[in-house]
Amino acid sequence: MIAAKHVMKVHAPGTPLEVRALNDVSLEIGAGSFAAVIGESGSGKTTLLTLLGALDTPTAGAVTVNGTELAAKSRRELAAFRARSVGFVFQGFDLIPSLTALENVALPGRYAGRAAGEALARAQALLADVGLQHRSRHLPGQLSGGEQQRVAIARALANEPLVVLADEPTGELDSKTAEHIMTLLERFNRERGVTMVIVTHNHDHARRCSPVIVLKDGSVVA
Amino acid sequence: MISPVLRNLARQRVRSALTILGIAIGMMALVVVGALSQQLARIVQRSETLQGVVLAFVQQSAVARLKTRRHELETRLLHTEGVVKVVPEVVLPFDFGPGEPDRFGPPRLIFGLPDVGSQLLRDTLVMRAGSGDWRKEARSVGVGSDFANSEDAGVGSIISLYGSSYSVGAVYDQSFTIFDAGVIVPLHEGQRMLRQALPANLTPATKAADLATDFILVLRKGTDPALVAGRVNFIEGLHASDPRRLNAGLEATSRIFRSIVFGAALIALIIGSLSIVNTMTTAVRERTREIGIRKAIGATDGAIVAEVLLESAVVGGLGGLAGLAAALIFCAAFNAHTASQGSLQLFYVTPGLALGAFLFSVALGAVSGLPPAWTAARLNPTEALRRL
Numbered sequence: 001m002i003a004a005k006h007v008m009k010v011h012a013p014g015t016p017l018e019v020r021a022l023n024d025v026s027l028e029i030g031a032g033s034f035a036a037v038i039g040e041s042g043s044g045k046t047t048l049l050t051l052l053g054a055l056d057t058p059t060a061g062a063v064t065v066n067g068t069e070l071a072a073k074s075r076r077e078l079a080a081f082r083a084r085s086v087g088f089v090f091q092g093f094d095l096i097p098s099l100t101a102l103e104n105v106a107l108p109g110r111y112a113g114r115a116a117g118e119a120l121a122r123a124q125a126l127l128a129d130v131g132l133q134h135r136s137r138h139l140p141g142q143l144s145g146g147e148q149q150r151v152a153i154a155r156a157l158a159n160e161p162l163v164v165l166a167d168e169p170t171g172e173l174d175s176k177t178a179e180h181i182m183t184l185l186e187r188f189n190r191e192r193g194v195t196m197v198i199v200t201h202n203h204d205h206a207r208r209c210s211p212v213i214v215l216k217d218g219s220v221v222a
Numbered sequence: 223m224i225s226p227v228l229r230n231l232a233r234q235r236v237r238s239a240l241t242i243l244g245i246a247i248g249m250m251a252l253v254v255v256g257a258l259s260q261q262l263a264r265i266v267q268r269s270e271t272l273q274g275v276v277l278a279f280v281q282q283s284a285v286a287r288l289k290t291r292r293h294e295l296e297t298r299l300l301h302t303e304g305v306v307k308v309v310p311e312v313v314l315p316f317d318f319g320p321g322e323p324d325r326f327g328p329p330r331l332i333f334g335l336p337d338v339g340s341q342l343l344r345d346t347l348v349m350r351a352g353s354g355d356w357r358k359e360a361r362s363v364g365v366g367s368d369f370a371n372s373e374d375a376g377v378g379s380i381i382s383l384y385g386s387s388y389s390v391g392a393v394y395d396q397s398f399t400i401f402d403a404g405v406i407v408p409l410h411e412g413q414r415m416l417r418q419a420l421p422a423n424l425t426p427a428t429k430a431a432d433l434a435t436d437f438i439l440v441l442r443k444g445t446d447p448a449l450v451a452g453r454v455n456f457i458e459g460l461h462a463s464d465p466r467r468l469n470a471g472l473e474a475t476s477r478i479f480r481s482i483v484f485g486a487a488l489i490a491l492i493i494g495s496l497s498i499v500n501t502m503t504t505a506v507r508e509r510t511r512e513i514g515i516r517k518a519i520g521a522t523d524g525a526i527v528a529e530v531l532l533e534s535a536v537v538g539g540l541g542g543l544a545g546l547a548a549a550l551i552f553c554a555a556f557n558a559h560t561a562s563q564g565s566l567q568l569f570y571v572t573p574g575l576a577l578g579a580f581l582f583s584v585a586l587g588a589v590s591g592l593p594p595a596w597t598a599a600r601l602n603p604t605e606a607l608r609r610l
Contacts, residue, residue, distance in 0.1 A: 055518055056604040076522055083520020090607075094515045098229040111520035139229070155519065 002029040002052055002163060002195065007061035009047050009218075021047040022058070023218040029197060029211065031066075031162070034189045036209035037199045043215040045199045046167055052197060053086045053165045054078045066162065083112040087156025087194075089166035089185075093148035095140040101127060101151045102136040108158040119158075126154035130184060146177035153184055163195040164188075170202065182208065227536045230505070237501060238537065244497040245541025245583060246548060248490030253549035253579045255486045257569035259479040261398075264570055266472045268346070268398040292434045295460065299437055302453050304445035309339045310434035312412030314419065316369075316383070316405065327566025330369060330403045332383060334412010339438060347406075348395045352377040356391025357408055364392040366402040372564015383407070384415040396567075403564065491586060494541065498590035502534045506594045513598050514606025523599035530595035531588050538587015542580045550576075 109119030
């Protein structure tokens with residue numbers, strides 16, 4: 001289970017650029033949920049995602065994953081946590097351009113300490129699972145947007161994480177491809193039991209999720 | 223593991239190529255100067271080996287050559303403490319043409335040696351072509367490798383020495399000694415040429431068999447050559463060099479060259495380092511978001527450092543390989559040119575020098591990558607992910 005308790009995040013505190021991105025946010029997302037975070041631009045959705053994914057630490061409050069408080073972890077432990085327990089999917093796909101699809105999917109496995117052969121074998125299986133085994137040797141620039149996002153989803157699942165955090169995963173895709181990606185995320189949530197937290201502007205996509213967390217001006221309003 | 227690095231370098235072809243070129247130029251300079259130093263070291267080492275055989279050379283003054291009978295001097299030298307054998311020789315300049323001053327290296331000389339003298343040099347002069355019995359043939363000579371190249375002479379060729387024709391009976395391998403540019407003739411032939419070179423008014427009174435310009439001394443085992451040289455210098459008309467002083471001079475020259483190598487290495491280090499630091503810093507700045515992504519999917523600071531260092535080491539290694547290849551081509555071409563002129567070959571690229579230069583370039587690349595690697599590793603993932 002993922003929980004945030006009275007989380008506050010202030011960017012550039014004590015400077016003229018100070019921004020209160022999150023204000024006393026508390027929430028719980030149960031294991032195996034297919035959750036959505038919605039809200040207007042600047043409402044704090046991405047900031048919340050970075051805190052849940054241990055990419056950043058809250059200014060106040062606590063984020064816990066399966067009972068472990070992330071703030072107590074060192075930089076190295078946080079890196080290990082991100083490698084083994086969290087998968088990220090970004091709006092702009094964000095594959096490493098110098099790596100093939102297969103190498104991109106194998107990369108989290110290597111960071112988690114798996115042997116190269118094992119990481120590549122798992123990556124091959126995941127690429128097959130998203131229907132891209134025939135594109136495994138291609139570089140990201142040689143793939144379509146939908147294909148890149150499927151590779152990114154496979155990469156997010158490389159280490160069988162507890163949670164996949166997807167930041168507007170369909171934001172740069174046409175509606176047909178977006179639907180395909182949402183279906184894929186639902187399938188992995190259902191078949192693998194991995195918790196999905198999806199930040200989206202798309203209310204149709206949000207309606208397929210539960211719970212739906214609504215943020216406004218850095219606070220949870222629903 | 224290397225493929226992604228090469229793909230990354232290919233993303234900025236011109237910048238990568240210029241950085242590699244910068245290192246290649248530095249490494250080429252390092253290898254070329256290193257090859258020059260290696261060649262000098264080889265000449266010094268061969269010279270020391272030669273001295274180990276011959277032990278001491280004694281020069282006879284021009285006046286003494288005429289006033290004193292050679293056999294008297296030999297007897298006096300033989301009675302000098304520490305000397306077990308005295309071998310007379312005649313050393314004359316080769317009757318060179320107008321192009322001689324343009325040559326590199328030692329002058330081309332004619333060595334008139336008795337059989338015993340040739341035997342002393344048997345470890346130094348290894349025959350490349352011809353017969354070991356050339357001394358038994360009339361008007362037959364042995365020539366060094368550089369001399370053979372300069373005169374385009376092989377076994378059976380006819381060369382002219384002091385107005386007489388001689389047949390080349392043997393060509394020796396390169397020994398990196400003064401004999402490479404020389405012609406070896408039997409002692410009596412050398413004496414005849416020397417007599418011919420004397421002023422006409424002295425010629426009738428001088429017997430060729432009495433002439434010698436130098437003596438080679440073979441010393442008793444364990445004898446200090448410097449002491450013998452000191453004793454010989456008390457004999458009127460003779461001058462003996464202290465081999466230790468000669469070696470010290472050669473080693474001092476060698477030290478100067480090593481300093482030049484060090485200086486070249488330092489320049490290569492600074493130029494190469496700065497260009498790699500610049501390239502990798504720019505690369506890290508351009509890939510800030512990529513580094514954020516890597517951190518998001520689990521890369522530790524150490525993994526980021528390793529990735530940047532690997533890339534900078536590959537840049538250094540590629541520069542090193544290119545520089546090494548350019549240096550090998552340059553040295554081979556220059557050596558071929560000087561060899562065709564019969565001059566001293568200036569460069570000697572040893573496997574150790576080549577390997578050392580390559581490893582140095584890789585290490586240089588890795589060390590230069592440290593500052594940008596550290597910057598990349600310390601990036602805050604959320605800050606990095608905000609970059610487009």
